[in-house]
Amino acid sequence: MRSSLFDAARYDREVLRPLRGTHGRLPAGDLLARYAIDPGMNAVELAAHLTEIRAWWRSRAQAPDFRAQVCRLLLDADVELAASAGPAMEDPAWWLEQGNRSPAGPVVAAPPAVAERGDRPVPSRDWRVDARRVFWSTLATLERAPAVVLAEQPAPSSAPAPGAEPPSLVPDLAVRPVAAEGDRCRIELSWPDAGSDVRVRHAPQSPPFGAGAEVDWPGGWGAEVTGPAQRRGGDRVLTLTVPTGYRVYLPFLVDGERAHAGRLTGLDPAPQVRELRVERDGDGAFATWVWPPEADLAEVSWAGRRHRVTVAEYAEAAGFAIAEARAGGVVAVRALLPVGSGLAYSPAVTATIDRAPVRVRYDLTRRRRLTGGAELIVTVTTDGDCSGVDLDLVLHKGDYLPLDAGQGDLLARFTGLDLHVEEPLRLTWPWPDVPRRDRPYWIVGFFHAPQRIAVEAPPIDHLRYS
Numbered sequence: 203m204r205s206s207l208f209d210a211a212r213y214d215r216e217v218l219r220p221l222r223g224t225h226g227r228l229p230a231g232d233l234l235a236r237y238a239i240d241p242g243m244n245a246v247e248l249a250a251h252l253t254e255i256r257a258w259w260r261s262r263a264q265a266p267d268f269r270a271q272v273c274r275l276l277l278d279a280d281v282e283l284a285a286s287a288g289p290a291m292e293d294p295a296w297w298l299e300q301g302n303r304s305p306a307g308p309v310v311a312a313p314p315a316v317a318e319r320g321d322r323p324v325p326s327r328d329w330r331v332d333a334r335r336v337f338w339s340t341l342a343t344l345e346r347a348p349a350v351v352l353a354e355q356p357a358p359s360s361a362p363a364p365g366a367e368p369p370s371l372v373p374d375l376a377v378r379p380v381a382a383e384g385d386r387c388r389i390e391l392s393w394p395d396a397g398s399d400v401r402v403r404h405a406p407q408s409p410p411f412g413a414g415a416e417v418d419w420p421g422g423w424g425a426e427v428t429g430p431a432q433r434r435g436g437d438r439v440l441t442l443t444v445p446t447g448y449r450v451y452l453p454f455l456v457d458g459e460r461a462h463a464g465r466l467t468g469l470d471p472a473p474q475v476r477e478l479r480v481e482r483d484g485d486g487a488f489a490t491w492v493w494p495p496e497a498d499l500a501e502v503s504w505a506g507r508r509h510r511v512t513v514a515e516y517a518e519a520a521g522f523a524i525a526e527a528r529a530g531g532v533v534a535v536r537a538l539l540p541v542g543s544g545l546a547y548s549p550a551v552t553a554t555i556d557r558a559p560v561r562v563r564y565d566l567t568r569r570r571r572l573t574g575g576a577e578l579i580v581t582v583t584t585d586g587d588c589s590g591v592d593l594d595l596v597l598h599k600g601d602y603l604p605l606d607a608g609q610g611d612l613l614a615r616f617t618g619l620d621l622h623v624e625e626p627l628r629l630t631w632p633w634p635d636v637p638r639r640d641r642p643y644w645i646v647g648f649f650h651a652p653q654r655i656a657v658e659a660p661p662i663d664h665l666r667y668s
Contacts, residue, residue, distance in 0.1 A: 210258060213238055214269070218262070221272045228275050233283075233300045236276070241298055249292050256280065264476075271408060372455045372464030373400065379471035382446070382546035387471045391440045391451060395433065399456045402427040402440060404449050411463060417454075419461035424452065446472040447549045472539045472546035475500065480524075480533050480553040487527040487555050489535065490520075494548070497537040501547070504533050530557035559654040560586035562621065564593075564647050566664050568633060576633035580647065584621040591619040592650040595631065599640040603665065607648045642668040
Protein backbone atom coordinates (compact mmCIF):
# COMPACT_ATOMS: atom_id res chain seq x y z
CA MET A 203 0.00 0.00 0.00
CA ARG A 204 1.34 3.43 -0.87
CA SER A 205 1.92 5.93 1.92
CA SER A 206 -0.66 8.67 2.41
CA LEU A 207 -0.35 11.59 -0.01
CA PHE A 208 -2.34 13.90 2.26
CA ASP A 209 -0.25 16.97 3.02
CA ALA A 210 -2.06 18.69 5.90
CA ALA A 211 -0.01 21.88 5.80
CA ARG A 212 -0.55 22.33 2.08
CA TYR A 213 -4.25 21.48 2.31
CA ASP A 214 -4.57 24.11 5.02
CA ARG A 215 -2.78 26.66 2.86
CA GLU A 216 -4.38 25.93 -0.51
CA VAL A 217 -7.88 24.77 0.39
CA LEU A 218 -8.87 26.05 3.85
CA ARG A 219 -7.36 29.52 3.70
CA PRO A 220 -9.02 30.51 0.39
CA LEU A 221 -12.39 29.58 1.95
CA ARG A 222 -11.86 31.95 4.86
CA GLY A 223 -14.99 33.99 5.53
CA THR A 224 -17.31 31.45 3.87
CA HIS A 225 -20.74 31.40 5.52
CA GLY A 226 -23.73 29.12 5.13
CA ARG A 227 -22.62 26.70 2.40
CA LEU A 228 -19.36 25.95 0.64
CA PRO A 229 -18.93 27.33 -2.88
CA ALA A 230 -19.01 24.82 -5.70
CA GLY A 231 -15.69 23.10 -6.26
CA ASP A 232 -14.04 19.87 -7.34
CA LEU A 233 -14.82 17.04 -4.94
CA LEU A 234 -11.41 15.47 -5.55
CA ALA A 235 -9.72 18.67 -4.40
CA ARG A 236 -12.02 19.05 -1.39
CA TYR A 237 -11.30 15.50 -0.23
CA ALA A 238 -7.65 15.56 -1.42
CA ILE A 239 -8.27 12.39 -3.41
CA ASP A 240 -5.51 10.79 -5.49
CA PRO A 241 -7.31 9.12 -8.44
CA GLY A 242 -4.81 6.25 -8.32
CA MET A 243 -5.98 5.06 -4.91
CA ASN A 244 -7.37 1.56 -4.59
CA ALA A 245 -10.38 0.75 -2.39
CA VAL A 246 -8.33 0.07 0.75
CA GLU A 247 -6.25 3.23 0.36
CA LEU A 248 -9.38 5.27 -0.39
CA ALA A 249 -11.19 4.07 2.75
CA ALA A 250 -8.14 4.84 4.90
CA HIS A 251 -7.75 8.27 3.30
CA LEU A 252 -11.41 9.23 3.86
CA THR A 253 -11.07 8.25 7.51
CA GLU A 254 -7.90 10.34 7.78
CA ILE A 255 -9.25 13.52 6.23
CA ARG A 256 -12.54 13.36 8.14
CA ALA A 257 -10.60 13.00 11.39
CA TRP A 258 -8.46 15.97 10.33
CA TRP A 259 -11.57 18.06 9.66
CA ARG A 260 -12.98 17.17 13.09
CA SER A 261 -9.70 18.11 14.75
CA ARG A 262 -9.42 21.43 12.91
CA ALA A 263 -13.10 22.17 13.63
CA GLN A 264 -12.06 22.67 17.26
CA ALA A 265 -9.43 25.30 16.42
CA PRO A 266 -10.18 28.83 17.67
CA ASP A 267 -9.87 30.45 14.24
CA PHE A 268 -11.46 30.58 10.79
CA ARG A 269 -10.51 26.93 10.18
CA ALA A 270 -13.14 25.81 12.66
CA GLN A 271 -15.92 27.43 10.62
CA VAL A 272 -14.63 26.11 7.29
CA CYS A 273 -14.11 22.57 8.64
CA ARG A 274 -17.59 22.52 10.15
CA LEU A 275 -18.94 23.41 6.71
CA LEU A 276 -16.81 20.62 5.20
CA LEU A 277 -18.16 18.13 7.74
CA ASP A 278 -21.76 19.22 7.10
CA ALA A 279 -21.23 18.89 3.34
CA ASP A 280 -19.65 15.46 3.89
CA VAL A 281 -22.73 14.28 5.79
CA GLU A 282 -24.97 15.43 2.94
CA LEU A 283 -22.77 13.77 0.33
CA ALA A 284 -22.59 10.51 2.28
CA ALA A 285 -26.38 10.49 2.61
CA SER A 286 -26.83 10.79 -1.15
CA ALA A 287 -23.87 8.74 -2.42
CA GLY A 288 -23.81 6.08 0.31
CA PRO A 289 -21.25 3.26 -0.09
CA ALA A 290 -20.24 4.59 -3.51
CA MET A 291 -17.91 7.05 -1.77
CA GLU A 292 -15.58 4.13 -0.98
CA ASP A 293 -15.47 3.01 -4.63
CA PRO A 294 -12.49 4.40 -6.62
CA ALA A 295 -14.57 4.27 -9.83
CA TRP A 296 -17.12 6.68 -8.30
CA TRP A 297 -14.39 9.21 -7.60
CA LEU A 298 -13.06 8.87 -11.15
CA GLU A 299 -16.56 9.66 -12.39
CA GLN A 300 -16.69 12.77 -10.17
CA GLY A 301 -13.38 13.85 -11.65
CA ASN A 302 -14.73 13.39 -15.18
CA ARG A 303 -17.65 15.67 -14.29
CA SER A 304 -15.30 18.32 -12.89
CA PRO A 305 -15.11 21.66 -14.72
CA ALA A 306 -11.33 21.18 -14.58
CA GLY A 307 -11.66 18.31 -17.02
CA PRO A 308 -11.42 14.53 -16.72
CA VAL A 309 -8.86 12.93 -14.44
CA VAL A 310 -6.58 10.05 -15.36
CA ALA A 311 -6.65 6.94 -13.19
CA ALA A 312 -3.16 5.85 -14.27
CA PRO A 313 -0.74 7.47 -16.75
CA PRO A 314 -0.13 5.72 -20.07
CA ALA A 315 3.32 4.30 -20.62
CA VAL A 316 4.26 6.99 -23.15
CA ALA A 317 2.80 10.20 -24.42
CA GLU A 318 1.55 10.72 -27.94
CA ARG A 319 4.65 12.78 -28.65
CA GLY A 320 7.96 11.20 -27.88
CA ASP A 321 8.77 9.01 -24.89
CA ARG A 322 8.15 11.49 -22.04
CA PRO A 323 5.63 10.01 -19.53
CA VAL A 324 2.33 11.82 -19.15
CA PRO A 325 1.92 12.89 -15.50
CA SER A 326 -1.34 11.90 -13.85
CA ARG A 327 -3.49 14.56 -12.20
CA ASP A 328 -3.49 14.44 -8.40
CA TRP A 329 -5.37 16.34 -5.71
CA ARG A 330 -2.73 19.07 -5.56
CA VAL A 331 -3.59 20.28 -9.06
CA ASP A 332 -7.28 20.44 -8.25
CA ALA A 333 -6.53 22.06 -4.90
CA ARG A 334 -4.63 24.80 -6.71
CA ARG A 335 -7.59 25.24 -9.07
CA VAL A 336 -9.93 25.80 -6.12
CA PHE A 337 -7.32 28.08 -4.58
CA TRP A 338 -7.08 30.38 -7.60
CA SER A 339 -10.78 30.36 -8.41
CA THR A 340 -11.62 31.27 -4.84
CA LEU A 341 -9.07 34.07 -4.91
CA ALA A 342 -10.81 35.38 -8.02
CA THR A 343 -14.12 35.24 -6.17
CA LEU A 344 -12.57 37.26 -3.35
CA GLU A 345 -10.96 39.64 -5.88
CA ARG A 346 -7.46 39.01 -4.56
CA ALA A 347 -4.94 38.72 -7.39
CA PRO A 348 -2.13 36.23 -6.73
CA ALA A 349 1.42 37.47 -7.04
CA VAL A 350 2.59 34.40 -9.01
CA VAL A 351 0.61 32.14 -11.31
CA LEU A 352 1.62 28.48 -11.39
CA ALA A 353 2.34 26.95 -14.78
CA GLU A 354 -0.51 24.45 -14.56
CA GLN A 355 -3.13 27.13 -13.84
CA PRO A 356 -4.17 29.96 -16.14
CA ALA A 357 -4.63 33.38 -14.61
CA PRO A 358 -8.11 33.83 -13.17
CA SER A 359 -10.59 35.86 -15.13
CA SER A 360 -11.42 39.33 -13.86
CA ALA A 361 -15.12 38.60 -14.36
CA PRO A 362 -16.78 37.19 -11.25
CA ALA A 363 -17.99 33.62 -11.45
CA PRO A 364 -21.77 33.09 -11.65
CA GLY A 365 -23.25 33.28 -8.18
CA ALA A 366 -19.98 34.62 -6.73
CA GLU A 367 -19.92 37.14 -3.90
CA PRO A 368 -20.02 40.71 -5.27
CA PRO A 369 -17.02 42.97 -4.67
CA SER A 370 -16.95 44.21 -1.09
CA LEU A 371 -17.44 47.93 -0.54
CA VAL A 372 -15.99 47.64 2.96
CA PRO A 373 -12.19 47.75 3.32
CA ASP A 374 -10.50 44.73 4.88
CA LEU A 375 -9.16 44.99 8.40
CA ALA A 376 -5.62 44.35 9.57
CA VAL A 377 -5.62 43.19 13.19
CA ARG A 378 -2.57 42.73 15.40
CA PRO A 379 -1.79 42.58 19.13
CA VAL A 380 0.56 45.31 20.33
CA ALA A 381 0.74 44.89 24.12
CA ALA A 382 -0.51 42.61 26.87
CA GLU A 383 -0.66 42.36 30.62
CA GLY A 384 -2.10 39.21 32.16
CA ASP A 385 -5.44 38.34 30.64
CA ARG A 386 -5.86 41.70 28.87
CA CYS A 387 -4.45 42.47 25.44
CA ARG A 388 -4.23 45.72 23.50
CA ILE A 389 -5.27 45.29 19.86
CA GLU A 390 -4.63 47.57 16.89
CA LEU A 391 -7.09 47.66 13.98
CA SER A 392 -6.26 49.38 10.71
CA TRP A 393 -7.77 49.75 7.24
CA PRO A 394 -7.17 51.89 4.13
CA ASP A 395 -8.51 55.40 4.57
CA ALA A 396 -11.07 55.95 1.81
CA GLY A 397 -12.99 58.71 3.58
CA SER A 398 -16.02 56.48 4.22
CA ASP A 399 -17.74 55.93 7.56
CA VAL A 400 -16.22 52.62 8.69
CA ARG A 401 -17.12 51.23 12.10
CA VAL A 402 -15.76 48.08 13.71
CA ARG A 403 -17.51 45.64 16.03
CA HIS A 404 -16.05 42.63 17.82
CA ALA A 405 -17.24 39.54 19.69
CA PRO A 406 -15.98 36.11 20.78
CA GLN A 407 -18.07 34.39 18.09
CA SER A 408 -18.83 34.92 14.41
CA PRO A 409 -21.92 36.91 13.39
CA PRO A 410 -25.04 35.20 12.03
CA PHE A 411 -24.63 36.97 8.67
CA GLY A 412 -21.94 36.84 6.01
CA ALA A 413 -19.68 39.33 4.27
CA GLY A 414 -21.61 41.77 2.12
CA ALA A 415 -24.81 41.48 4.15
CA GLU A 416 -26.87 44.61 4.71
CA VAL A 417 -27.94 44.89 8.35
CA ASP A 418 -29.61 47.33 10.72
CA TRP A 419 -27.26 49.73 12.47
CA PRO A 420 -26.46 49.42 15.25
CA GLY A 421 -27.21 45.69 15.13
CA GLY A 422 -27.43 43.24 17.98
CA TRP A 423 -24.14 41.45 17.29
CA GLY A 424 -20.91 42.38 19.05
CA ALA A 425 -19.65 45.53 20.71
CA GLU A 426 -18.51 48.59 18.79
CA VAL A 427 -14.93 49.82 19.05
CA THR A 428 -15.30 53.32 20.41
CA GLY A 429 -13.06 56.34 20.06
CA PRO A 430 -11.86 58.33 17.06
CA ALA A 431 -9.82 56.53 14.41
CA GLN A 432 -6.34 58.01 14.08
CA ARG A 433 -4.64 58.64 10.73
CA ARG A 434 -1.36 56.82 10.09
CA GLY A 435 -0.02 57.24 6.58
CA GLY A 436 -2.83 56.17 4.31
CA ASP A 437 -4.60 54.14 6.98
CA ARG A 438 -7.10 54.67 9.74
CA VAL A 439 -6.14 53.07 13.06
CA LEU A 440 -8.20 52.12 16.13
CA THR A 441 -6.96 50.56 19.34
CA LEU A 442 -8.83 48.76 22.09
CA THR A 443 -8.15 46.49 25.05
CA VAL A 444 -9.93 43.14 25.16
CA PRO A 445 -9.70 39.92 27.17
CA THR A 446 -7.31 37.34 25.78
CA GLY A 447 -8.93 34.53 23.85
CA TYR A 448 -10.24 34.19 20.33
CA ARG A 449 -12.27 37.13 19.02
CA VAL A 450 -13.51 38.20 15.61
CA TYR A 451 -13.42 41.76 14.30
CA LEU A 452 -15.82 42.93 11.59
CA PRO A 453 -15.82 46.25 9.69
CA PHE A 454 -19.07 47.89 8.64
CA LEU A 455 -19.72 50.65 6.12
CA VAL A 456 -22.47 52.68 7.82
CA ASP A 457 -25.12 54.67 6.00
CA GLY A 458 -27.65 56.07 8.43
CA GLU A 459 -29.59 53.22 10.04
CA ARG A 460 -28.21 50.59 7.66
CA ALA A 461 -24.74 49.13 7.26
CA HIS A 462 -22.89 46.77 4.94
CA ALA A 463 -20.78 44.07 6.62
CA GLY A 464 -17.22 43.49 5.49
CA ARG A 465 -15.05 40.43 5.93
CA LEU A 466 -14.36 39.31 9.47
CA THR A 467 -10.86 38.79 10.84
CA GLY A 468 -10.13 36.49 13.76
CA LEU A 469 -7.31 36.87 16.27
CA ASP A 470 -6.18 34.80 19.24
CA PRO A 471 -3.10 36.43 20.81
CA ALA A 472 -2.80 33.70 23.46
CA PRO A 473 -4.20 30.32 22.38
CA GLN A 474 -5.27 27.94 25.14
CA VAL A 475 -3.62 24.66 26.00
CA ARG A 476 -5.63 21.63 24.88
CA GLU A 477 -6.51 18.20 26.24
CA LEU A 478 -5.62 18.93 29.86
CA ARG A 479 -5.65 15.67 31.83
CA VAL A 480 -4.87 15.12 35.51
CA GLU A 481 -4.33 11.68 37.01
CA ARG A 482 -3.88 10.88 40.67
CA ASP A 483 -0.43 9.62 41.62
CA GLY A 484 -0.57 8.41 45.22
CA ASP A 485 -0.95 11.46 47.43
CA GLY A 486 -0.08 13.70 44.47
CA ALA A 487 -1.22 14.07 40.88
CA PHE A 488 0.26 14.43 37.40
CA ALA A 489 -0.98 16.90 34.78
CA THR A 490 -0.44 16.73 31.02
CA TRP A 491 -1.66 18.91 28.17
CA VAL A 492 -1.03 19.84 24.53
CA TRP A 493 0.90 23.09 24.17
CA PRO A 494 -0.08 25.76 21.63
CA PRO A 495 2.59 25.87 18.89
CA GLU A 496 3.53 29.45 19.76
CA ALA A 497 3.96 28.94 23.54
CA ASP A 498 7.02 27.90 25.50
CA LEU A 499 5.81 28.96 28.97
CA ALA A 500 2.73 28.01 31.00
CA GLU A 501 1.35 28.74 34.44
CA VAL A 502 -0.25 26.04 36.58
CA SER A 503 -2.57 27.16 39.41
CA TRP A 504 -3.27 24.72 42.22
CA ALA A 505 -4.43 25.11 45.84
CA GLY A 506 -3.91 28.87 45.80
CA ARG A 507 -0.37 28.61 44.44
CA ARG A 508 0.99 29.32 40.97
CA HIS A 509 3.87 27.55 39.28
CA ARG A 510 5.49 28.44 35.97
CA VAL A 511 6.81 25.66 33.75
CA THR A 512 8.72 25.90 30.48
CA VAL A 513 8.34 23.56 27.52
CA ALA A 514 11.80 22.16 28.28
CA GLU A 515 10.93 21.41 31.91
CA TYR A 516 7.62 19.88 30.87
CA ALA A 517 9.30 17.68 28.25
CA GLU A 518 11.96 16.49 30.69
CA ALA A 519 9.34 15.44 33.27
CA ALA A 520 6.82 14.32 30.59
CA GLY A 521 4.22 16.44 32.36
CA PHE A 522 3.79 18.50 35.52
CA ALA A 523 3.84 16.85 38.95
CA ILE A 524 1.63 18.08 41.80
CA ALA A 525 3.17 16.97 45.08
CA GLU A 526 0.15 17.06 47.40
CA ALA A 527 -3.37 16.51 46.08
CA ARG A 528 -5.14 14.44 48.73
CA ALA A 529 -7.72 17.16 49.41
CA GLY A 530 -8.62 17.38 45.72
CA GLY A 531 -9.40 20.60 43.92
CA VAL A 532 -9.21 22.31 40.54
CA VAL A 533 -6.08 22.56 38.39
CA ALA A 534 -5.94 25.54 36.00
CA VAL A 535 -3.38 25.85 33.20
CA ARG A 536 -2.73 28.97 31.12
CA ALA A 537 -0.35 29.42 28.22
CA LEU A 538 1.81 32.56 28.47
CA LEU A 539 2.84 34.22 25.22
CA PRO A 540 4.94 37.37 24.68
CA VAL A 541 3.07 40.32 23.17
CA GLY A 542 5.08 43.50 22.89
CA SER A 543 6.98 43.91 26.15
CA GLY A 544 4.44 41.93 28.20
CA LEU A 545 2.98 38.46 28.56
CA ALA A 546 -0.51 37.52 27.41
CA TYR A 547 -2.22 34.90 29.57
CA SER A 548 -4.51 32.58 27.67
CA PRO A 549 -7.93 31.76 29.11
CA ALA A 550 -7.51 29.04 31.72
CA VAL A 551 -8.24 25.40 30.98
CA THR A 552 -9.27 23.51 34.12
CA ALA A 553 -9.53 19.94 35.35
CA THR A 554 -10.85 18.61 38.65
CA ILE A 555 -9.04 16.22 40.96
CA ASP A 556 -11.42 14.34 43.22
CA ARG A 557 -10.64 14.13 46.90
CA ALA A 558 -8.46 11.13 47.65
CA PRO A 559 -10.14 8.21 49.43
CA VAL A 560 -9.99 8.34 53.21
CA ARG A 561 -7.05 6.18 54.25
CA VAL A 562 -8.04 3.64 56.90
CA ARG A 563 -5.41 1.57 58.70
CA TYR A 564 -6.01 -1.28 61.08
CA ASP A 565 -3.87 -3.59 63.18
CA LEU A 566 -4.51 -6.79 65.14
CA THR A 567 -2.89 -7.78 68.43
CA ARG A 568 -3.43 -10.64 70.82
CA ARG A 569 -3.72 -9.77 74.52
CA ARG A 570 -3.87 -12.35 77.29
CA ARG A 571 -6.36 -11.81 80.08
CA LEU A 572 -5.48 -12.16 83.75
CA THR A 573 -8.53 -14.38 84.21
CA GLY A 574 -7.32 -16.72 81.48
CA GLY A 575 -7.70 -16.95 77.76
CA ALA A 576 -6.97 -14.12 75.32
CA GLU A 577 -8.75 -11.43 73.42
CA LEU A 578 -8.33 -9.87 70.00
CA ILE A 579 -7.61 -6.11 69.95
CA VAL A 580 -8.42 -4.29 66.71
CA THR A 581 -7.00 -0.76 66.42
CA VAL A 582 -8.38 1.44 63.61
CA THR A 583 -6.94 4.82 62.59
CA THR A 584 -7.82 7.19 59.74
CA ASP A 585 -6.57 10.37 58.11
CA GLY A 586 -10.10 11.70 57.58
CA ASP A 587 -13.39 11.65 59.44
CA CYS A 588 -15.65 8.84 58.31
CA SER A 589 -18.94 7.61 59.78
CA GLY A 590 -21.22 4.64 59.18
CA VAL A 591 -18.32 2.24 58.65
CA ASP A 592 -18.83 -1.53 58.98
CA LEU A 593 -16.02 -3.98 59.75
CA ASP A 594 -16.13 -7.74 59.24
CA LEU A 595 -13.44 -9.88 60.86
CA VAL A 596 -13.01 -13.09 58.91
CA LEU A 597 -11.22 -16.23 60.05
CA HIS A 598 -9.72 -18.35 57.29
CA LYS A 599 -8.02 -21.72 57.83
CA GLY A 600 -5.25 -22.65 55.43
CA ASP A 601 -1.98 -21.46 53.98
CA TYR A 602 -3.27 -18.57 51.88
CA LEU A 603 -4.42 -15.06 52.77
CA PRO A 604 -8.16 -14.58 52.02
CA LEU A 605 -8.87 -11.86 49.49
CA ASP A 606 -12.53 -11.28 50.31
CA ALA A 607 -14.95 -11.95 53.15
CA GLY A 608 -16.47 -14.92 51.35
CA GLN A 609 -13.23 -16.91 51.63
CA GLY A 610 -13.55 -17.51 55.36
CA ASP A 611 -15.88 -17.69 58.35
CA LEU A 612 -17.30 -14.53 59.88
CA LEU A 613 -15.63 -14.11 63.27
CA ALA A 614 -17.09 -10.74 64.28
CA ARG A 615 -19.03 -7.85 62.79
CA PHE A 616 -18.88 -4.21 63.95
CA THR A 617 -21.36 -1.79 62.35
CA GLY A 618 -21.93 1.96 62.34
CA LEU A 619 -18.40 2.85 63.41
CA ASP A 620 -17.38 6.52 63.60
CA LEU A 621 -13.76 7.15 62.70
CA HIS A 622 -12.02 10.43 63.52
CA VAL A 623 -8.62 11.85 62.66
CA GLU A 624 -6.01 11.32 65.38
CA GLU A 625 -8.50 9.36 67.51
CA PRO A 626 -7.67 5.63 67.26
CA LEU A 627 -10.66 3.34 67.68
CA ARG A 628 -10.06 0.15 69.68
CA LEU A 629 -12.35 -2.87 69.41
CA THR A 630 -12.10 -6.10 71.37
CA TRP A 631 -13.31 -9.63 70.69
CA PRO A 632 -12.59 -13.00 72.28
CA TRP A 633 -9.67 -14.76 70.66
CA PRO A 634 -10.92 -17.70 68.59
CA ASP A 635 -10.09 -21.24 69.68
CA VAL A 636 -8.73 -22.93 66.56
CA PRO A 637 -7.69 -26.61 66.80
CA ARG A 638 -4.07 -27.30 66.00
CA ARG A 639 -5.03 -29.48 63.04
CA ASP A 640 -6.63 -26.42 61.35
CA ARG A 641 -3.57 -24.24 61.66
CA PRO A 642 -2.17 -22.03 60.25
CA TYR A 643 -5.11 -19.65 60.14
CA TRP A 644 -5.71 -16.03 59.26
CA ILE A 645 -7.74 -13.19 60.80
CA VAL A 646 -8.40 -10.43 58.28
CA GLY A 647 -10.58 -7.29 58.40
CA PHE A 648 -12.85 -6.18 55.54
CA PHE A 649 -14.31 -2.65 55.68
CA HIS A 650 -17.46 -1.22 54.08
CA ALA A 651 -18.20 2.52 54.12
CA PRO A 652 -20.66 4.95 52.49
CA GLN A 653 -17.72 6.92 51.04
CA ARG A 654 -14.54 5.97 49.22
CA ILE A 655 -11.88 4.57 51.53
CA ALA A 656 -8.47 3.02 50.99
CA VAL A 657 -7.65 0.29 53.51
CA GLU A 658 -4.06 -0.34 54.58
CA ALA A 659 -3.64 -3.80 56.11
CA PRO A 660 -1.17 -4.57 58.93
CA PRO A 661 2.05 -6.54 58.36
CA ILE A 662 1.44 -10.09 57.18
CA ASP A 663 2.70 -11.61 60.45
CA HIS A 664 -0.04 -9.75 62.32
CA LEU A 665 -2.66 -11.59 60.25
CA ARG A 666 -1.29 -15.14 60.19
CA TYR A 667 -1.24 -17.44 63.23
CA SER A 668 0.07 -20.96 63.76
